[in-house]
Amino acid sequence: MPELPDVEIYKQYIDSTSLHKTLDQIDVKDDSVMNESAQTFEEQLKSRSFEETRRRGKRLFISTNSEKWLMLHFGMTGSLQYWEDENNIPDHTRMIFRFEKGGKLAYICPRKLGTVDLTDSPDNFCEEHHIGIDALEADADDFRELLNNKRGMIKTALMDQKTIAGLGNVYSDEVLYQCNIHPKTKTNKLDDEQISSLYQTMQRILKTSINNQADPQKMPDHYLINHRQEGADCPDCAGSIKRLKVAGRGCYICPVCQKS
DNA sequence: AGTACCACCTGACGGC
DNA sequence: TGCCGTCAGGTGGTAC
Numbered sequence: 001m002p003e004l005p006d007v008e009i010y011k012q013y014i015d016s017t018s019l020h021k022t023l024d025q026i027d028v029k030d031d032s033v034m035n036e037s038a039q040t041f042e043e044q045l046k047s048r049s050f051e052e053t054r055r056r057g058k059r060l061f062i063s064t065n066s067e068k069w070l071m072l073h074f075g076m077t078g079s080l081q082y083w084e085d086e087n088n089i090p091d092h093t094r095m096i097f098r099f100e101k102g103g104k105l106a107y108i109c110p111r112k113l114g115t116v117d118l119t120d121s122p123d124n125f126c127e128e129h130h131i132g133i134d135a136l137e138a139d140a141d142d143f144r145e146l147l148n149n150k151r152g153m154i155k156t157a158l159m160d161q162k163t164i165a166g167l168g169n170v171y172s173d174e175v176l177y178q179c180n181i182h183p184k185t186k187t188n189k190l191d192d193e194q195i196s197s198l199y200q201t202m203q204r205i206l207k208t209s210i211n212n213q214a215d216p217q218k219m220p221d222h223y224l225i226n227h228r229q230e231g232a233d234c235p236d237c238a239g240s241i242k243r244l245k246v247a248g249r250g251c252y253i254c255p256v257c258q259k260s
Numbered sequence: 261a262g263t264a265c266c267a268c269c270t271g272a273c274g275g276c
Numbered sequence: 277t278g279c280c281g282t283c284a285g286g287t288g289g290t291a292c
Contacts, residue, residue: 003285032269058286076286077270092270111269113286152262161287170285216285228285248264250283 002074004135004166005209007060010072010080011053014062017082018097018105022049027096033075033109034095035117044068044118045097054122056134057165061122068118071125075113081106126165135166136206143199147187154190154198155183156247167202169249170225171209175202177224182258183246228252 002010026045028038036044048064055061062070072078081090082105089096092110099105107116119125133142146164150157157163158172167175176183179197181190190198205223212218216225222235229252232241239256 006285074286075269076284078286109269110271111284111286113269115287150261156262159286168285173285225285249285 002058002076002078003168003171004055004058004206005171005214007055007058007074007166008210009214010074011055011060013080013082014050014053014060014105017103018099019050019052021099021101021103022047023097024100025096025098027098028094029096030094030112032094033107033112033114033116035115040118041095041116045070050097056122056126057131057161058168059122059126059131059165061119061125067120069120069122069125071115071117071119071122072107073115073117075109075111075115077111078107078109078114081108130162132160132162132165135164135202138164138199140196140199143202144192144195147190147195147198150187152187153184153246154181154187155251157187158198158202159247159249166206169251170228171202171205173228173252174205174224177252177254177258178205180257180259182260183244183251183253185260224252224254 023045026041028034028041031038045064048066050062051065052063053060058073060072082103084103090106090108092108093106094109095107095116097105147157155172155176158167158175175198178201181194209219219225227235227241229241230243234241234254234257237254237256239254241252242255244251244253
């Protein structure tokens, strides 16, 4: 699930539930998503508190009142849940942060494709992991520059976290659909107007999604997002939605709207 | 540099 | 009901 807007909502969720509370216990349920041992998490986080959150692309960083930051990545199915009732641990919880005064934050990851890590610095972490500029932080010039000279398909470029961090399969499809650009178009065949349109559309879509709690059901009906099904009606013309495979991913387009 | 595959994992869904 | 293939909003590695 989680692309940039989802992770931004998780950030807001932590900000509103879990900051400035002393951590009492770090409960690792499944260490296969952890890049550090349960003991290390315990040593680094116990008696500390979460103080500040930052997001870059799909990565979420949480500072503690020590030199360490917690890094959360959600893979395809990760999420968070804060709750108070002791006997109500969500399914697929891989880690629980228990606060001294009773609240608990669960890191949930059914498919175990996410990662939890510790780092000294979000910036260094992003550099080491080749995570590019955040899609919402990039300005129009950055965007044009980053796509300049790319010879691959535009969908691949938009999903490449080294280039621009934050867009995944669904939102890259959405941006291309709203710009009437075919996902297999070679990036270097796009003209200035199309690049500019991609940038503006990406900004608008990401902000709209965040303003709607990243909930697809709350998104405008003329968006592709609720019509991602072979044969569905195109929200914008008489065409019907077609499923392709692009860069190994299921990709949805309107073949009438997206000619080039 | 780009692409095509495989791998990591589990759950849901449709066909038989 | 059960089995099986396929697919799923992510990422990293490898081989061409």
